[in-house]
Amino acid sequence: xxxxxxxxxxxxxxxxxxxxxxxxxxxxxxxxxxKVGKIKSKCGIPIYIxxxxxxxxxxxxxxxxxxxxxxxxxxDLMKRIMYESYLREYSHGFxxxxxxxxxxxxxxxxxxxxxxxxxxxxxxxxxxxxxxSKEIDKINNIKFxxxxxxxxxxxxxxxxxxxxxxxxxxxxxxxxxxIISYERLKLILYIHKGPVLLLQxxxxxxxxxxxxxxIFYYNGRNMESYKWFLNxxxxxxxxxxxxxxxxxxxDIMFIxxxxxxxxxxxxxxxxxxxxxxxSLNFLPIPYDDFNLKDxxxxxxxxxxxxxxxxxxxxxxxxxxxxxxxxxxxxxxDLIKNNKELFLKKIEEIKEYFK
Numbered sequence: 001x002x003x004x005x006x007x008x009x010x011x012x013x014x015x016x017x018x019x020x021x022x023x024x025x026x027x028x029x030x031x032x033x034x035k036v037g038k039i040k041s042k043c044g045i046p047i048y049i050x051x052x053x054x055x056x057x058x059x060x061x062x063x064x065x066x067x068x069x070x071x072x073x074x075x076d077l078m079k080r081i082m083y084e085s086y087l088r089e090y091s092h093g094f095x096x097x098x099x100x101x102x103x104x105x106x107x108x109x110x111x112x113x114x115x116x117x118x119x120x121x122x123x124x125x126x127x128x129x130x131x132x133s134k135e136i137d138k139i140n141n142i143k144f145x146x147x148x149x150x151x152x153x154x155x156x157x158x159x160x161x162x163x164x165x166x167x168x169x170x171x172x173x174x175x176x177x178x179i180i181s182y183e184r185l186k187l188i189l190y191i192h193k194g195p196v197l198l199l200q201x202x203x204x205x206x207x208x209x210x211x212x213x214x215i216f217y218y219n220g221r222n223m224e225s226y227k228w229f230l231n232x233x234x235x236x237x238x239x240x241x242x243x244x245x246x247x248x249x250x251d252i253m254f255i256x257x258x259x260x261x262x263x264x265x266x267x268x269x270x271x272x273x274x275x276x277x278x279s280l281n282f283l284p285i286p287y288d289d290f291n292l293k294d295x296x297x298x299x300x301x302x303x304x305x306x307x308x309x310x311x312x313x314x315x316x317x318x319x320x321x322x323x324x325x326x327x328x329x330x331x332x333d334l335i336k337n338n339k340e341l342f343l344k345k346i347e348e349i350k351e352y353f354k
Contacts, residue, residue, distance in 0.1 A: 038092050040092075041092040041093055047237035048211050056078070060075070090209065093125065098229070104128050104148045105146050106131070106150045107133065107157070109152060114150065133157040133160075146168065169194070171194055173197065173226045174188060178200065194221070195222035197217065197219065198218040199217050210237070216241050217230065217241070218243045
Protein backbone atom coordinates (compact mmCIF):
# COMPACT_ATOMS: atom_id res chain seq x y z
CA UNK A 1 0.00 0.00 0.00
CA UNK A 2 2.82 2.40 0.89
CA UNK A 3 4.40 1.65 -2.47
CA UNK A 4 1.16 2.57 -4.27
CA UNK A 5 0.81 5.82 -2.30
CA UNK A 6 4.43 6.66 -3.02
CA UNK A 7 3.84 6.12 -6.74
CA UNK A 8 0.70 8.31 -6.68
CA UNK A 9 2.65 11.03 -4.86
CA UNK A 10 5.39 10.83 -7.49
CA UNK A 11 2.92 11.48 -10.32
CA UNK A 12 1.09 14.17 -8.34
CA UNK A 13 4.37 16.04 -7.96
CA UNK A 14 4.84 15.77 -11.72
CA UNK A 15 1.31 17.14 -12.23
CA UNK A 16 2.09 20.06 -9.90
CA UNK A 17 5.13 20.93 -12.01
CA UNK A 18 3.05 20.78 -15.22
CA UNK A 19 0.33 22.95 -13.64
CA UNK A 20 2.93 25.53 -12.65
CA UNK A 21 4.25 25.51 -16.22
CA UNK A 22 0.71 26.05 -17.59
CA UNK A 23 0.18 29.02 -15.25
CA UNK A 24 3.52 30.55 -16.25
CA UNK A 25 2.71 30.10 -19.94
CA UNK A 26 -0.70 31.74 -19.50
CA UNK A 27 1.04 34.63 -17.71
CA UNK A 28 3.51 35.00 -20.61
CA UNK A 29 0.66 34.91 -23.11
CA UNK A 30 -1.18 37.70 -21.27
CA UNK A 31 1.99 39.82 -21.29
CA UNK A 32 2.16 39.41 -25.07
CA UNK A 33 -1.55 40.20 -25.36
CA UNK A 34 -0.96 43.38 -23.37
CA LYS A 35 1.69 44.47 -25.87
CA VAL A 36 -0.70 43.80 -28.75
CA GLY A 37 -3.35 45.79 -26.86
CA LYS A 38 -1.09 48.84 -26.66
CA ILE A 39 -0.62 48.80 -30.43
CA LYS A 40 -4.36 48.36 -31.04
CA SER A 41 -5.16 51.20 -28.65
CA LYS A 42 -2.71 53.56 -30.36
CA CYS A 43 -3.81 52.70 -33.91
CA GLY A 44 -7.57 52.30 -33.34
CA ILE A 45 -7.65 48.63 -34.34
CA PRO A 46 -10.78 46.78 -33.13
CA ILE A 47 -10.15 44.75 -29.99
CA TYR A 48 -12.11 41.84 -31.48
CA ILE A 49 -11.55 40.61 -35.04
CA UNK A 50 -13.86 37.62 -35.71
CA UNK A 51 -11.69 36.18 -38.49
CA UNK A 52 -8.58 36.18 -36.27
CA UNK A 53 -10.39 34.46 -33.39
CA UNK A 54 -11.94 31.84 -35.68
CA UNK A 55 -8.57 31.12 -37.28
CA UNK A 56 -6.94 30.80 -33.85
CA UNK A 57 -9.58 28.37 -32.55
CA UNK A 58 -9.41 26.24 -35.71
CA UNK A 59 -5.63 25.95 -35.51
CA UNK A 60 -5.79 24.98 -31.81
CA UNK A 61 -8.43 22.34 -32.59
CA UNK A 62 -6.10 20.78 -35.17
CA UNK A 63 -3.31 20.60 -32.58
CA UNK A 64 -5.76 18.98 -30.14
CA UNK A 65 -6.75 16.41 -32.76
CA UNK A 66 -3.11 15.50 -33.43
CA UNK A 67 -2.58 14.97 -29.69
CA UNK A 68 -5.88 13.07 -29.45
CA UNK A 69 -7.23 15.60 -26.95
CA UNK A 70 -10.95 16.47 -26.70
CA UNK A 71 -11.61 19.45 -29.01
CA UNK A 72 -14.17 20.80 -26.57
CA UNK A 73 -11.62 20.93 -23.76
CA UNK A 74 -9.14 22.95 -25.79
CA UNK A 75 -11.86 25.23 -27.17
CA ASP A 76 -13.20 25.97 -23.68
CA LEU A 77 -9.68 26.63 -22.42
CA MET A 78 -8.83 28.98 -25.30
CA LYS A 79 -12.11 30.89 -25.01
CA ARG A 80 -11.53 31.48 -21.31
CA ILE A 81 -7.98 32.67 -21.97
CA MET A 82 -9.20 34.97 -24.78
CA TYR A 83 -11.90 36.40 -22.50
CA GLU A 84 -9.19 37.35 -20.00
CA SER A 85 -7.09 38.71 -22.88
CA TYR A 86 -9.86 41.12 -23.88
CA LEU A 87 -10.10 42.36 -20.30
CA ARG A 88 -6.34 42.95 -20.29
CA GLU A 89 -6.61 44.97 -23.49
CA TYR A 90 -9.24 47.18 -21.83
CA SER A 91 -6.55 48.43 -19.45
CA HIS A 92 -4.90 50.33 -22.33
CA GLY A 93 -8.11 52.09 -23.29
CA PHE A 94 -9.22 52.78 -26.85
CA UNK A 95 -8.31 55.32 -29.50
CA UNK A 96 -10.54 58.39 -29.48
CA UNK A 97 -11.97 58.46 -33.00
CA UNK A 98 -13.44 61.98 -32.91
CA UNK A 99 -11.24 64.50 -31.10
CA UNK A 100 -13.73 67.29 -31.84
CA UNK A 101 -16.29 65.82 -29.43
CA UNK A 102 -15.83 67.73 -26.17
CA UNK A 103 -18.73 66.51 -24.04
CA UNK A 104 -21.21 63.62 -24.03
CA UNK A 105 -24.26 63.45 -21.76
CA UNK A 106 -25.78 60.09 -20.83
CA UNK A 107 -29.26 60.01 -19.29
CA UNK A 108 -29.94 56.60 -17.82
CA UNK A 109 -33.07 54.97 -16.37
CA UNK A 110 -31.54 52.63 -13.76
CA UNK A 111 -30.22 50.08 -16.24
CA UNK A 112 -26.75 48.71 -16.83
CA UNK A 113 -26.59 49.48 -20.56
CA UNK A 114 -26.08 53.20 -20.03
CA UNK A 115 -23.46 52.48 -17.37
CA UNK A 116 -21.57 50.23 -19.80
CA UNK A 117 -21.53 52.95 -22.47
CA UNK A 118 -20.25 55.43 -19.90
CA UNK A 119 -17.41 53.02 -19.09
CA UNK A 120 -16.51 52.43 -22.75
CA UNK A 121 -16.61 56.14 -23.66
CA UNK A 122 -14.38 57.04 -20.71
CA UNK A 123 -11.94 54.31 -21.74
CA UNK A 124 -11.91 56.09 -25.14
CA UNK A 125 -11.00 59.43 -23.49
CA UNK A 126 -14.33 61.22 -23.96
CA UNK A 127 -15.65 63.63 -21.35
CA UNK A 128 -18.85 62.01 -20.10
CA UNK A 129 -21.54 63.50 -17.87
CA UNK A 130 -23.82 60.84 -16.40
CA UNK A 131 -27.32 61.54 -15.06
CA UNK A 132 -30.00 59.21 -13.78
CA SER A 133 -33.68 59.78 -14.42
CA LYS A 134 -34.20 61.27 -10.93
CA GLU A 135 -31.93 64.22 -11.75
CA ILE A 136 -34.39 65.94 -14.09
CA ASP A 137 -33.74 69.40 -12.63
CA LYS A 138 -29.98 69.06 -13.15
CA ILE A 139 -30.52 67.84 -16.71
CA ASN A 140 -32.85 70.69 -17.63
CA ASN A 141 -30.35 73.23 -16.25
CA ILE A 142 -27.24 72.05 -18.14
CA LYS A 143 -25.39 75.13 -19.43
CA PHE A 144 -22.26 73.69 -21.04
CA UNK A 145 -21.96 72.82 -24.75
CA UNK A 146 -23.12 69.31 -25.56
CA UNK A 147 -21.96 67.39 -28.65
CA UNK A 148 -23.85 64.15 -28.03
CA UNK A 149 -26.70 62.97 -25.82
CA UNK A 150 -27.28 59.25 -25.20
CA UNK A 151 -30.66 58.41 -23.70
CA UNK A 152 -31.50 55.03 -22.21
CA UNK A 153 -34.87 55.95 -20.75
CA UNK A 154 -38.55 55.01 -20.63
CA UNK A 155 -41.28 57.04 -22.35
CA UNK A 156 -42.18 58.53 -18.96
CA UNK A 157 -38.65 59.87 -18.45
CA UNK A 158 -38.45 60.98 -22.09
CA UNK A 159 -41.49 63.23 -21.54
CA UNK A 160 -39.83 64.71 -18.44
CA UNK A 161 -36.64 65.60 -20.34
CA UNK A 162 -38.44 66.65 -23.53
CA UNK A 163 -37.76 70.35 -22.96
CA UNK A 164 -34.05 69.60 -22.58
CA UNK A 165 -34.00 67.64 -25.87
CA UNK A 166 -36.00 70.28 -27.76
CA UNK A 167 -33.44 72.91 -26.75
CA UNK A 168 -30.42 70.87 -27.84
CA UNK A 169 -28.26 72.46 -30.57
CA UNK A 170 -29.18 71.27 -34.06
CA UNK A 171 -25.70 69.78 -34.53
CA UNK A 172 -25.97 67.76 -31.31
CA UNK A 173 -26.17 63.99 -31.94
CA UNK A 174 -29.03 62.24 -30.16
CA UNK A 175 -28.55 58.50 -29.57
CA UNK A 176 -31.47 56.39 -28.39
CA UNK A 177 -30.09 53.38 -26.48
CA UNK A 178 -33.22 51.29 -26.20
CA ILE A 179 -35.41 48.81 -28.04
CA ILE A 180 -35.66 50.07 -31.63
CA SER A 181 -39.24 50.90 -32.53
CA TYR A 182 -40.97 53.03 -35.15
CA GLU A 183 -43.04 54.80 -32.48
CA ARG A 184 -39.95 55.92 -30.54
CA LEU A 185 -38.22 57.03 -33.76
CA LYS A 186 -41.17 59.22 -34.78
CA LEU A 187 -41.23 60.88 -31.36
CA ILE A 188 -37.47 61.55 -31.28
CA LEU A 189 -37.36 62.90 -34.84
CA TYR A 190 -40.22 65.24 -33.91
CA ILE A 191 -38.60 66.70 -30.79
CA HIS A 192 -35.00 66.82 -32.06
CA LYS A 193 -34.14 68.22 -35.50
CA GLY A 194 -30.49 67.16 -35.51
CA PRO A 195 -28.71 63.84 -36.13
CA VAL A 196 -30.48 60.81 -34.64
CA LEU A 197 -29.13 57.28 -34.15
CA LEU A 198 -31.03 54.33 -32.68
CA LEU A 199 -29.09 51.54 -30.95
CA GLN A 200 -30.46 48.29 -29.54
CA UNK A 201 -27.97 46.16 -27.58
CA UNK A 202 -28.48 42.39 -27.62
CA UNK A 203 -26.60 41.33 -24.52
CA UNK A 204 -27.32 40.63 -20.87
CA UNK A 205 -27.86 43.71 -18.74
CA UNK A 206 -25.28 42.42 -16.25
CA UNK A 207 -22.51 42.06 -18.87
CA UNK A 208 -19.10 43.24 -17.64
CA UNK A 209 -17.93 44.33 -21.07
CA UNK A 210 -19.43 44.55 -24.57
CA UNK A 211 -16.64 43.03 -26.67
CA UNK A 212 -18.02 40.32 -29.02
CA UNK A 213 -21.57 41.42 -28.21
CA UNK A 214 -24.12 42.48 -30.85
CA ILE A 215 -25.77 45.88 -31.20
CA PHE A 216 -28.44 46.59 -33.82
CA TYR A 217 -28.57 50.11 -35.20
CA TYR A 218 -30.88 52.22 -37.32
CA ASN A 219 -29.99 55.47 -39.06
CA GLY A 220 -32.59 57.97 -37.91
CA ARG A 221 -31.22 61.11 -39.50
CA ASN A 222 -27.92 62.48 -40.86
CA MET A 223 -25.67 59.42 -40.59
CA GLU A 224 -22.55 61.33 -41.68
CA SER A 225 -22.62 63.22 -38.37
CA TYR A 226 -22.30 60.09 -36.25
CA LYS A 227 -20.49 57.64 -38.54
CA TRP A 228 -17.44 58.17 -36.31
CA PHE A 229 -19.43 56.88 -33.32
CA LEU A 230 -20.27 53.63 -35.12
CA ASN A 231 -16.55 53.26 -35.89
CA UNK A 232 -15.79 53.90 -32.22
CA UNK A 233 -18.18 51.13 -31.19
CA UNK A 234 -16.50 48.75 -33.67
CA UNK A 235 -13.12 49.49 -32.05
CA UNK A 236 -14.63 48.26 -28.76
CA UNK A 237 -15.04 44.90 -30.48
CA UNK A 238 -18.81 45.11 -30.90
CA UNK A 239 -20.61 43.39 -33.77
CA UNK A 240 -22.83 46.01 -35.42
CA UNK A 241 -25.88 44.93 -37.42
CA UNK A 242 -27.87 47.43 -39.46
CA UNK A 243 -31.66 47.49 -39.49
CA UNK A 244 -32.92 48.77 -42.84
CA UNK A 245 -36.68 48.66 -42.33
CA UNK A 246 -37.71 49.80 -38.86
CA UNK A 247 -41.43 49.26 -39.56
CA UNK A 248 -40.76 45.53 -39.96
CA UNK A 249 -38.52 45.20 -36.91
CA UNK A 250 -40.92 42.71 -35.36
CA ASP A 251 -38.51 39.74 -35.20
CA ILE A 252 -36.13 41.52 -32.82
CA MET A 253 -38.99 42.87 -30.74
CA PHE A 254 -40.51 39.38 -30.53
CA ILE A 255 -37.26 38.02 -29.05
CA UNK A 256 -37.35 40.79 -26.44
CA UNK A 257 -40.97 39.97 -25.72
CA UNK A 258 -40.15 36.28 -25.25
CA UNK A 259 -37.41 37.18 -22.77
CA UNK A 260 -39.71 39.50 -20.81
CA UNK A 261 -42.65 37.09 -20.92
CA UNK A 262 -40.55 34.07 -19.85
CA UNK A 263 -38.96 35.93 -16.93
CA UNK A 264 -42.33 37.40 -15.93
CA UNK A 265 -44.09 34.00 -15.83
CA UNK A 266 -41.10 32.38 -14.11
CA UNK A 267 -40.92 35.13 -11.48
CA UNK A 268 -44.69 35.17 -10.95
CA UNK A 269 -44.70 31.42 -10.35
CA UNK A 270 -41.87 31.70 -7.81
CA UNK A 271 -43.72 34.48 -5.96
CA UNK A 272 -46.90 32.39 -5.78
CA UNK A 273 -45.06 29.20 -4.87
CA UNK A 274 -42.70 30.40 -2.14
CA UNK A 275 -42.07 26.83 -0.95
CA UNK A 276 -40.59 25.99 -4.36
CA UNK A 277 -38.53 29.20 -4.23
CA UNK A 278 -36.90 28.30 -0.92
CA SER A 279 -36.43 24.60 -1.73
CA LEU A 280 -34.40 25.37 -4.88
CA ASN A 281 -31.50 26.42 -2.64
CA PHE A 282 -31.23 22.90 -1.25
CA LEU A 283 -31.35 20.96 -4.50
CA PRO A 284 -28.19 19.15 -5.67
CA ILE A 285 -28.48 20.95 -9.02
CA PRO A 286 -26.51 24.26 -9.19
CA TYR A 287 -28.59 27.34 -8.42
CA ASP A 288 -27.71 28.99 -11.75
CA ASP A 289 -29.18 26.05 -13.69
CA PHE A 290 -32.62 27.50 -12.98
CA ASN A 291 -31.63 30.93 -14.43
CA LEU A 292 -32.69 32.50 -11.12
CA LYS A 293 -29.64 34.75 -11.08
CA ASP A 294 -30.50 36.12 -14.54
CA UNK A 295 -34.14 36.61 -13.53
CA UNK A 296 -33.13 38.42 -10.34
CA UNK A 297 -30.81 40.78 -12.26
CA UNK A 298 -33.48 41.34 -14.91
CA UNK A 299 -36.05 42.55 -12.37
CA UNK A 300 -33.49 44.77 -10.62
CA UNK A 301 -33.24 46.79 -13.83
CA UNK A 302 -35.79 49.36 -14.91
CA UNK A 303 -38.38 47.38 -16.89
CA UNK A 304 -40.15 50.47 -18.21
CA UNK A 305 -38.04 50.20 -21.38
CA UNK A 306 -39.54 46.76 -22.09
CA UNK A 307 -43.04 47.71 -20.99
CA UNK A 308 -43.07 50.85 -23.15
CA UNK A 309 -42.11 49.11 -26.35
CA UNK A 310 -43.93 45.82 -25.93
CA UNK A 311 -47.07 46.39 -23.90
CA UNK A 312 -48.05 50.01 -24.57
CA UNK A 313 -48.58 49.54 -28.30
CA UNK A 314 -51.91 47.98 -29.35
CA UNK A 315 -50.38 46.36 -32.42
CA UNK A 316 -47.65 44.77 -30.31
CA UNK A 317 -50.24 43.36 -27.92
CA UNK A 318 -51.97 41.72 -30.85
CA UNK A 319 -48.79 40.45 -32.52
CA UNK A 320 -46.91 39.27 -29.46
CA UNK A 321 -49.25 38.44 -26.59
CA UNK A 322 -52.21 37.00 -28.50
CA UNK A 323 -50.00 35.20 -31.02
CA UNK A 324 -47.86 33.74 -28.22
CA UNK A 325 -50.96 32.64 -26.30
CA UNK A 326 -52.28 30.93 -29.43
CA UNK A 327 -48.99 29.03 -29.84
CA UNK A 328 -49.03 27.94 -26.18
CA UNK A 329 -52.64 26.74 -26.53
CA UNK A 330 -51.69 24.65 -29.57
CA UNK A 331 -48.72 23.13 -27.72
CA UNK A 332 -50.92 22.19 -24.75
CA ASP A 333 -53.39 20.60 -27.16
CA LEU A 334 -50.56 18.58 -28.74
CA ILE A 335 -49.35 17.34 -25.35
CA LYS A 336 -52.87 16.25 -24.42
CA ASN A 337 -54.06 14.81 -27.71
CA ASN A 338 -51.18 14.16 -30.08
CA LYS A 339 -47.96 13.23 -28.31
CA GLU A 340 -46.44 11.78 -31.48
CA LEU A 341 -46.73 15.11 -33.29
CA PHE A 342 -45.41 16.91 -30.18
CA LEU A 343 -42.30 14.71 -30.18
CA LYS A 344 -41.92 15.27 -33.93
CA LYS A 345 -41.90 19.04 -33.33
CA ILE A 346 -39.16 18.59 -30.74
CA GLU A 347 -37.08 16.69 -33.31
CA GLU A 348 -37.62 19.49 -35.85
CA ILE A 349 -36.28 22.02 -33.36
CA LYS A 350 -33.30 19.79 -32.54
CA GLU A 351 -32.56 19.49 -36.28
CA TYR A 352 -32.73 23.28 -36.67
CA PHE A 353 -30.07 23.83 -33.98
CA LYS A 354 -27.63 21.22 -35.33
